[in-house]
Amino acid sequence: MSASERLGDLLRELAPQVLGVLLRRHGGLEECEDAVQEALLAAATQWPAEGLPDNPRSWLVTVAARRLVDQVRSEQARRRREATAAAREAPDAGLAPAPGDESPGDRDDTLALLFLCCHPALTPASQVALTLRAVGGLTTAEVARAFLVPEATMAPRISRAKQRVRSAGAAFELPAAEQWAGRLDAVLHVLYLIFNEGYTAGSGPDLHRADLTAEAIRLTRLLHRSLPDDGEVAGLLALMLLTDARRPARTGQDGALVPLAEQDRGRWDAALIEEGAALVTAAMSAAPLGPYQLQAAIAALHVQAPRAGDTDWEQIRILYAILSRIAPNPMVTLNHAVAVAMTRGPEAGLDLLRTLDGDPRMARHHRLPAVRAHLQELAGEHAAARENYRLAARRTTSLPERRHLLARADRLEG
Secondary structure (H helix, E strand, O other), X not given: OOHHHHHHHHHHHHHHHHHHHHHHHHOOHHHHHHHHHHHHHHHHHHHHHHOOOOOHHHXXXXXXXXXXXXXXXXXXXXXXXXXXHHXXXXXXXXXXXXXXXXXXXXXXXXXXXXXXXXXXXXOHHHHHHHHHHHXXXXXXXXXXXXXXXXHHHHHHHXXXXXXHHHHOOOOOOOOOHHHHHHHHHHHHHHHXXXXXXXXXXXXXXXXXXXXXXXXXXXXXXXXHHHOOOOHHHHHHHHHHHHHHXXXXXXXXXXXXXXXXXXXXXXXXXXXXXXXXXXXXXXXXXXXXXXXXHHHHHHHHHHHOOOOHHHOOXXXXXXXXXXXXXXXXXXXXXXXXXXXXXXXXXXXXXXXHHHHHOOOHHHOOOOHHHHHHHHHHHHOOOHHHHHHHHHHHHHHOEEHHHHHHHHHHHHHOOO
Protein backbone atom coordinates (compact mmCIF):
# COMPACT_ATOMS: atom_id res chain seq x y z
CA MET A 1 0.00 0.00 0.00
CA SER A 2 1.38 3.42 -0.96
CA ALA A 3 1.85 6.31 1.49
CA SER A 4 -1.06 8.20 -0.09
CA GLU A 5 -3.34 5.17 0.32
CA ARG A 6 -2.33 4.80 3.98
CA LEU A 7 -3.05 8.48 4.54
CA GLY A 8 -6.44 8.15 2.86
CA ASP A 9 -7.32 5.17 5.08
CA LEU A 10 -6.30 7.10 8.20
CA LEU A 11 -8.35 10.15 7.27
CA ARG A 12 -11.42 8.02 6.51
CA GLU A 13 -11.06 6.32 9.89
CA LEU A 14 -10.69 9.59 11.79
CA ALA A 15 -13.33 11.66 9.97
CA PRO A 16 -16.44 10.39 11.85
CA GLN A 17 -14.56 10.51 15.16
CA VAL A 18 -13.57 14.15 14.62
CA LEU A 19 -17.10 15.00 13.52
CA GLY A 20 -18.39 13.44 16.73
CA VAL A 21 -16.08 15.60 18.87
CA LEU A 22 -17.21 18.80 17.13
CA LEU A 23 -20.87 17.89 17.45
CA ARG A 24 -20.48 17.18 21.15
CA ARG A 25 -18.82 20.57 21.72
CA HIS A 26 -20.61 22.82 19.27
CA GLY A 27 -23.68 21.17 17.72
CA GLY A 28 -24.85 21.83 14.17
CA LEU A 29 -24.36 18.78 11.96
CA GLU A 30 -24.06 20.59 8.64
CA GLU A 31 -21.63 23.25 9.93
CA CYS A 32 -19.50 20.67 11.75
CA GLU A 33 -19.34 18.42 8.71
CA ASP A 34 -18.15 21.35 6.55
CA ALA A 35 -15.45 22.18 9.11
CA VAL A 36 -14.28 18.56 9.24
CA GLN A 37 -14.03 18.43 5.46
CA GLU A 38 -11.82 21.52 5.50
CA ALA A 39 -9.60 19.98 8.19
CA LEU A 40 -9.28 16.76 6.18
CA LEU A 41 -8.26 18.78 3.12
CA ALA A 42 -5.66 20.64 5.19
CA ALA A 43 -4.29 17.34 6.49
CA ALA A 44 -4.12 15.82 3.02
CA THR A 45 -2.10 18.86 1.92
CA GLN A 46 0.18 19.38 4.92
CA TRP A 47 0.90 15.94 6.37
CA PRO A 48 2.72 14.51 3.33
CA ALA A 49 5.10 17.51 3.43
CA GLU A 50 5.40 18.09 7.18
CA GLY A 51 4.98 14.57 8.50
CA LEU A 52 2.24 12.92 10.56
CA PRO A 53 1.49 14.77 13.84
CA ASP A 54 1.92 12.93 17.13
CA ASN A 55 -1.84 12.87 17.66
CA PRO A 56 -3.56 13.03 14.25
CA ARG A 57 -7.08 13.10 15.67
CA SER A 58 -6.34 15.99 18.03
CA TRP A 59 -4.70 17.85 15.14
CA LEU A 60 -7.83 17.42 13.04
CA VAL A 61 -10.10 18.40 15.95
CA THR A 62 -8.09 21.58 16.55
CA VAL A 63 -8.07 22.61 12.88
CA ALA A 64 -11.75 21.76 12.39
CA ALA A 65 -12.72 23.68 15.55
CA ARG A 66 -10.85 26.73 14.29
CA ARG A 67 -12.60 26.47 10.92
CA LEU A 68 -15.93 26.21 12.72
CA VAL A 69 -15.20 29.28 14.83
CA ASP A 70 -14.25 31.16 11.67
CA GLN A 71 -17.60 30.21 10.15
CA VAL A 72 -19.42 31.42 13.26
CA ARG A 73 -17.58 34.75 13.30
CA SER A 74 -18.37 35.36 9.65
CA GLU A 75 -22.13 35.25 10.26
CA GLN A 76 -23.68 37.86 12.52
CA ALA A 77 -26.65 35.65 13.33
CA ARG A 78 -24.42 33.00 14.85
CA ARG A 79 -22.50 35.12 17.35
CA ARG A 80 -24.56 33.72 20.19
CA ARG A 81 -23.59 30.18 19.18
CA GLU A 82 -19.93 31.21 19.14
CA ALA A 83 -20.17 32.37 22.74
CA THR A 84 -21.93 29.16 23.79
CA ALA A 85 -19.38 26.98 22.03
CA ALA A 86 -16.47 28.91 23.53
CA ALA A 87 -17.96 28.49 26.99
CA ARG A 88 -18.17 24.71 26.54
CA GLU A 89 -14.59 24.29 25.48
CA ALA A 90 -11.53 24.61 27.70
CA PRO A 91 -8.75 26.86 26.28
CA ASP A 92 -6.52 23.86 25.57
CA ALA A 93 -9.26 21.53 24.28
CA GLY A 94 -8.31 19.66 21.13
CA LEU A 95 -4.58 19.84 21.80
CA ALA A 96 -2.56 16.67 22.08
CA PRO A 97 -2.75 15.39 25.69
CA ALA A 98 0.26 14.86 27.89
CA PRO A 99 1.26 11.22 28.45
CA GLY A 100 -1.28 9.60 30.75
CA ASP A 101 -3.78 12.47 30.48
CA GLU A 102 -7.26 11.96 29.07
CA SER A 103 -8.54 14.48 26.58
CA PRO A 104 -12.13 14.90 25.33
CA GLY A 105 -10.64 14.65 21.87
CA ASP A 106 -9.68 11.07 22.63
CA ARG A 107 -13.27 9.98 23.20
CA ASP A 108 -14.73 8.08 20.29
CA ASP A 109 -18.16 9.60 19.68
CA THR A 110 -18.83 7.60 16.53
CA LEU A 111 -21.61 5.54 18.11
CA ALA A 112 -23.35 8.68 19.38
CA LEU A 113 -23.04 10.14 15.87
CA LEU A 114 -24.56 6.95 14.47
CA PHE A 115 -27.64 7.29 16.66
CA LEU A 116 -27.93 11.02 15.96
CA CYS A 117 -28.12 10.28 12.23
CA CYS A 118 -30.87 7.77 12.99
CA HIS A 119 -32.98 10.36 14.81
CA PRO A 120 -36.73 9.52 14.79
CA ALA A 121 -37.50 12.86 13.13
CA LEU A 122 -36.06 11.38 9.93
CA THR A 123 -37.66 8.83 7.65
CA PRO A 124 -35.91 5.43 7.62
CA ALA A 125 -34.49 6.13 4.16
CA SER A 126 -33.08 9.49 5.28
CA GLN A 127 -31.62 7.93 8.43
CA VAL A 128 -29.71 5.41 6.38
CA ALA A 129 -28.57 7.95 3.78
CA LEU A 130 -27.33 10.49 6.33
CA THR A 131 -25.46 7.89 8.38
CA LEU A 132 -23.77 6.43 5.33
CA ARG A 133 -22.61 9.91 4.43
CA ALA A 134 -21.60 11.23 7.88
CA VAL A 135 -20.42 8.07 9.65
CA GLY A 136 -19.51 5.71 6.85
CA GLY A 137 -17.74 8.35 4.78
CA LEU A 138 -19.40 7.22 1.55
CA THR A 139 -19.72 9.73 -1.24
CA THR A 140 -23.18 10.82 -2.32
CA ALA A 141 -22.79 8.67 -5.45
CA GLU A 142 -21.99 5.59 -3.35
CA VAL A 143 -24.99 6.23 -1.10
CA ALA A 144 -27.18 6.57 -4.20
CA ARG A 145 -25.98 3.19 -5.50
CA ALA A 146 -26.79 1.60 -2.14
CA PHE A 147 -30.36 2.87 -2.54
CA LEU A 148 -30.58 2.04 -6.25
CA VAL A 149 -31.46 5.69 -7.08
CA PRO A 150 -29.71 8.40 -9.16
CA GLU A 151 -27.17 10.66 -7.43
CA ALA A 152 -29.33 13.69 -8.30
CA THR A 153 -32.09 12.18 -6.16
CA MET A 154 -29.86 11.35 -3.21
CA ALA A 155 -28.02 14.70 -2.80
CA PRO A 156 -31.08 16.77 -1.80
CA ARG A 157 -32.32 13.91 0.41
CA ILE A 158 -29.12 14.07 2.47
CA SER A 159 -29.29 17.87 2.64
CA ARG A 160 -32.91 17.77 3.84
CA ALA A 161 -31.98 15.17 6.47
CA LYS A 162 -29.31 17.46 7.94
CA GLN A 163 -31.76 20.34 8.09
CA ARG A 164 -34.41 18.20 9.76
CA VAL A 165 -31.98 16.99 12.44
CA ARG A 166 -31.15 20.63 13.17
CA SER A 167 -34.83 21.66 13.26
CA ALA A 168 -35.64 18.83 15.65
CA GLY A 169 -33.11 20.18 18.14
CA ALA A 170 -31.51 16.74 18.39
CA ALA A 171 -29.00 16.38 21.22
CA PHE A 172 -25.67 14.81 20.47
CA GLU A 173 -25.74 11.96 22.97
CA LEU A 174 -26.56 8.28 23.14
CA PRO A 175 -30.33 7.76 23.49
CA ALA A 176 -31.81 6.46 26.71
CA ALA A 177 -32.24 2.70 26.89
CA GLU A 178 -35.97 2.86 26.20
CA GLN A 179 -35.31 4.78 22.96
CA TRP A 180 -32.77 2.39 21.47
CA ALA A 181 -35.25 -0.05 19.97
CA GLY A 182 -36.89 2.66 17.86
CA ARG A 183 -33.62 3.56 16.18
CA LEU A 184 -31.96 0.16 16.15
CA ASP A 185 -33.45 -1.13 12.88
CA ALA A 186 -32.11 1.88 10.98
CA VAL A 187 -28.72 1.63 12.70
CA LEU A 188 -28.38 -2.04 11.76
CA HIS A 189 -29.41 -1.38 8.17
CA VAL A 190 -26.84 1.41 7.93
CA LEU A 191 -24.05 -0.82 9.18
CA TYR A 192 -25.16 -3.58 6.79
CA LEU A 193 -25.01 -1.22 3.80
CA ILE A 194 -21.62 0.18 4.80
CA PHE A 195 -20.24 -3.34 5.04
CA ASN A 196 -21.72 -4.34 1.69
CA GLU A 197 -20.25 -1.29 -0.06
CA GLY A 198 -16.86 -2.23 1.35
CA TYR A 199 -17.11 -5.93 0.56
CA THR A 200 -18.08 -5.33 -3.07
CA ALA A 201 -17.26 -1.74 -3.96
CA GLY A 202 -19.92 -0.21 -6.15
CA SER A 203 -17.38 1.39 -8.48
CA GLY A 204 -13.68 1.73 -9.14
CA PRO A 205 -10.77 -0.57 -9.93
CA ASP A 206 -10.83 -2.61 -6.69
CA LEU A 207 -13.32 -5.24 -5.62
CA HIS A 208 -12.98 -4.42 -1.91
CA ARG A 209 -12.84 -1.32 0.26
CA ALA A 210 -11.31 -2.77 3.41
CA ASP A 211 -11.65 0.56 5.22
CA LEU A 212 -15.44 0.35 5.02
CA THR A 213 -15.73 -3.32 6.02
CA ALA A 214 -13.38 -2.75 8.97
CA GLU A 215 -15.34 0.31 10.12
CA ALA A 216 -18.68 -1.51 9.81
CA ILE A 217 -17.33 -4.41 11.87
CA ARG A 218 -15.84 -2.03 14.46
CA LEU A 219 -19.12 -0.15 14.90
CA THR A 220 -21.14 -3.36 15.07
CA ARG A 221 -18.80 -4.71 17.76
CA LEU A 222 -19.40 -1.48 19.70
CA LEU A 223 -23.14 -1.97 19.37
CA HIS A 224 -22.91 -5.65 20.36
CA ARG A 225 -21.00 -4.73 23.53
CA SER A 226 -23.79 -2.30 24.40
CA LEU A 227 -26.60 -4.77 23.52
CA PRO A 228 -25.09 -8.24 24.12
CA ASP A 229 -28.49 -9.95 24.36
CA ASP A 230 -29.96 -8.55 21.12
CA GLY A 231 -30.15 -11.40 18.62
CA GLU A 232 -30.19 -9.21 15.54
CA VAL A 233 -27.12 -7.20 16.61
CA ALA A 234 -25.29 -10.48 17.18
CA GLY A 235 -26.65 -11.83 13.89
CA LEU A 236 -25.39 -8.84 11.93
CA LEU A 237 -21.95 -9.05 13.52
CA ALA A 238 -21.84 -12.78 12.75
CA LEU A 239 -22.90 -12.14 9.15
CA MET A 240 -20.11 -9.59 8.69
CA LEU A 241 -17.45 -11.85 10.21
CA LEU A 242 -18.50 -14.93 8.23
CA THR A 243 -18.61 -12.93 5.00
CA ASP A 244 -15.36 -11.06 5.59
CA ALA A 245 -13.65 -14.38 6.33
CA ARG A 246 -13.87 -15.18 2.59
CA ARG A 247 -12.31 -11.90 1.47
CA PRO A 248 -8.69 -13.15 1.09
CA ALA A 249 -9.81 -15.71 -1.50
CA ARG A 250 -12.23 -13.50 -3.47
CA THR A 251 -9.57 -12.14 -5.82
CA GLY A 252 -6.73 -13.76 -7.72
CA GLN A 253 -3.16 -12.48 -8.00
CA ASP A 254 -4.23 -10.20 -10.85
CA GLY A 255 -7.11 -8.76 -8.81
CA ALA A 256 -9.72 -10.72 -10.78
CA LEU A 257 -12.91 -11.77 -8.99
CA VAL A 258 -13.00 -15.43 -7.94
CA PRO A 259 -16.55 -16.87 -7.51
CA LEU A 260 -17.42 -18.59 -4.24
CA ALA A 261 -17.46 -22.08 -5.76
CA GLU A 262 -13.94 -21.61 -7.15
CA GLN A 263 -12.28 -20.04 -4.10
CA ASP A 264 -9.36 -21.63 -2.27
CA ARG A 265 -11.06 -22.36 1.05
CA GLY A 266 -7.69 -22.78 2.73
CA ARG A 267 -7.26 -19.00 2.42
CA TRP A 268 -10.44 -18.23 4.36
CA ASP A 269 -9.96 -16.76 7.86
CA ALA A 270 -10.67 -19.65 10.22
CA ALA A 271 -10.74 -17.43 13.33
CA LEU A 272 -13.45 -15.19 11.88
CA ILE A 273 -15.47 -18.24 10.81
CA GLU A 274 -15.27 -19.73 14.30
CA GLU A 275 -16.27 -16.45 15.96
CA GLY A 276 -19.11 -15.77 13.54
CA ALA A 277 -20.52 -19.30 13.74
CA ALA A 278 -20.49 -19.20 17.55
CA LEU A 279 -22.28 -15.83 17.55
CA VAL A 280 -25.10 -16.88 15.24
CA THR A 281 -25.57 -20.23 16.97
CA ALA A 282 -25.95 -18.52 20.36
CA ALA A 283 -28.24 -15.83 18.95
CA MET A 284 -30.60 -18.26 17.20
CA SER A 285 -30.92 -20.38 20.33
CA ALA A 286 -31.65 -17.49 22.69
CA ALA A 287 -33.38 -14.68 20.76
CA PRO A 288 -36.37 -14.24 18.45
CA LEU A 289 -35.47 -15.10 14.85
CA GLY A 290 -34.66 -12.13 12.62
CA PRO A 291 -33.34 -11.45 9.11
CA TYR A 292 -29.72 -10.86 10.08
CA GLN A 293 -29.60 -14.11 12.01
CA LEU A 294 -31.02 -15.94 8.99
CA GLN A 295 -28.44 -14.40 6.65
CA ALA A 296 -25.67 -15.27 9.09
CA ALA A 297 -26.91 -18.85 9.28
CA ILE A 298 -26.81 -19.06 5.47
CA ALA A 299 -23.29 -17.61 5.43
CA ALA A 300 -22.24 -20.18 8.03
CA LEU A 301 -23.54 -23.04 5.88
CA HIS A 302 -21.43 -21.76 2.97
CA VAL A 303 -18.17 -21.35 4.89
CA GLN A 304 -18.46 -24.53 6.94
CA ALA A 305 -18.69 -26.75 3.84
CA PRO A 306 -15.24 -28.30 3.22
CA ARG A 307 -15.80 -28.11 -0.55
CA ALA A 308 -18.28 -26.31 -2.78
CA GLY A 309 -19.89 -29.64 -3.64
CA ASP A 310 -20.58 -30.27 0.06
CA THR A 311 -22.72 -27.13 0.48
CA ASP A 312 -26.10 -27.90 2.07
CA TRP A 313 -28.16 -26.15 -0.60
CA GLU A 314 -31.46 -27.61 0.63
CA GLN A 315 -30.97 -26.05 4.06
CA ILE A 316 -29.95 -22.78 2.41
CA ARG A 317 -33.10 -22.88 0.24
CA ILE A 318 -35.28 -23.36 3.33
CA LEU A 319 -33.61 -20.47 5.14
CA TYR A 320 -34.06 -18.19 2.12
CA ALA A 321 -37.72 -19.16 1.93
CA ILE A 322 -38.16 -18.09 5.56
CA LEU A 323 -36.17 -14.89 4.94
CA SER A 324 -38.36 -14.10 1.93
CA ARG A 325 -41.43 -14.24 4.15
CA ILE A 326 -40.17 -12.11 7.05
CA ALA A 327 -37.97 -9.60 5.14
CA PRO A 328 -38.80 -9.70 1.42
CA ASN A 329 -36.64 -7.64 -0.95
CA PRO A 330 -35.19 -8.10 -4.46
CA MET A 331 -31.71 -9.15 -3.29
CA VAL A 332 -33.18 -11.90 -1.13
CA THR A 333 -35.18 -13.12 -4.15
CA LEU A 334 -32.02 -13.19 -6.30
CA ASN A 335 -30.18 -15.35 -3.78
CA HIS A 336 -33.26 -17.49 -3.16
CA ALA A 337 -33.43 -18.18 -6.91
CA VAL A 338 -29.87 -19.50 -6.90
CA ALA A 339 -30.66 -21.82 -3.99
CA VAL A 340 -33.83 -23.01 -5.77
CA ALA A 341 -31.81 -23.66 -8.93
CA MET A 342 -29.27 -25.74 -6.99
CA THR A 343 -32.00 -27.89 -5.41
CA ARG A 344 -34.94 -27.84 -7.84
CA GLY A 345 -33.12 -27.22 -11.12
CA PRO A 346 -32.16 -24.05 -13.03
CA GLU A 347 -35.58 -23.68 -14.69
CA ALA A 348 -37.24 -23.40 -11.28
CA GLY A 349 -34.71 -20.74 -10.32
CA LEU A 350 -35.36 -18.84 -13.55
CA ASP A 351 -39.10 -18.95 -12.85
CA LEU A 352 -38.51 -17.27 -9.49
CA LEU A 353 -36.29 -14.63 -11.11
CA ARG A 354 -39.11 -13.65 -13.47
CA THR A 355 -41.02 -12.26 -10.48
CA LEU A 356 -38.45 -9.43 -10.41
CA ASP A 357 -38.83 -8.39 -14.05
CA GLY A 358 -41.38 -5.68 -13.22
CA ASP A 359 -39.66 -4.43 -10.06
CA PRO A 360 -38.51 -0.81 -10.70
CA ARG A 361 -35.72 -1.20 -8.13
CA MET A 362 -34.04 -3.76 -10.38
CA ALA A 363 -34.66 -2.01 -13.71
CA ARG A 364 -31.01 -0.96 -14.13
CA HIS A 365 -29.28 -3.16 -11.55
CA HIS A 366 -26.61 -5.53 -12.87
CA ARG A 367 -27.32 -8.32 -10.40
CA LEU A 368 -30.58 -9.43 -12.08
CA PRO A 369 -29.07 -10.19 -15.53
CA ALA A 370 -25.94 -11.60 -13.85
CA VAL A 371 -27.91 -14.15 -11.83
CA ARG A 372 -30.16 -14.90 -14.81
CA ALA A 373 -27.06 -15.55 -16.96
CA HIS A 374 -25.64 -17.91 -14.33
CA LEU A 375 -28.85 -19.93 -14.18
CA GLN A 376 -29.18 -19.95 -17.98
CA GLU A 377 -25.63 -21.28 -18.19
CA LEU A 378 -26.55 -24.06 -15.76
CA ALA A 379 -29.58 -24.83 -17.95
CA GLY A 380 -27.42 -25.04 -21.08
CA GLU A 381 -28.93 -21.89 -22.62
CA HIS A 382 -25.51 -20.56 -23.59
CA ALA A 383 -26.53 -17.93 -26.15
CA ALA A 384 -29.01 -16.31 -23.76
CA ALA A 385 -26.54 -16.57 -20.89
CA ARG A 386 -23.85 -14.86 -22.94
CA GLU A 387 -26.13 -11.93 -23.73
CA ASN A 388 -27.17 -11.49 -20.11
CA TYR A 389 -23.56 -11.64 -18.88
CA ARG A 390 -22.77 -8.83 -21.31
CA LEU A 391 -25.84 -6.85 -20.23
CA ALA A 392 -24.77 -7.18 -16.58
CA ALA A 393 -21.23 -6.08 -17.51
CA ARG A 394 -22.60 -2.94 -19.14
CA ARG A 395 -24.62 -2.07 -16.06
CA THR A 396 -22.05 -2.58 -13.32
CA THR A 397 -19.68 0.24 -12.36
CA SER A 398 -17.23 -2.13 -10.64
CA LEU A 399 -14.29 -2.89 -12.91
CA PRO A 400 -13.48 -6.31 -11.35
CA GLU A 401 -17.12 -7.38 -11.70
CA ARG A 402 -17.23 -6.14 -15.29
CA ARG A 403 -14.10 -8.07 -16.22
CA HIS A 404 -15.47 -11.19 -14.55
CA LEU A 405 -18.82 -10.97 -16.33
CA LEU A 406 -17.21 -10.39 -19.73
CA ALA A 407 -14.89 -13.34 -19.13
CA ARG A 408 -17.91 -15.55 -18.39
CA ALA A 409 -19.56 -14.36 -21.61
CA ASP A 410 -16.40 -14.98 -23.64
CA ARG A 411 -16.14 -18.50 -22.22
CA LEU A 412 -19.53 -19.28 -23.75
CA GLU A 413 -18.62 -17.89 -27.18
CA GLY A 414 -19.26 -20.45 -29.90
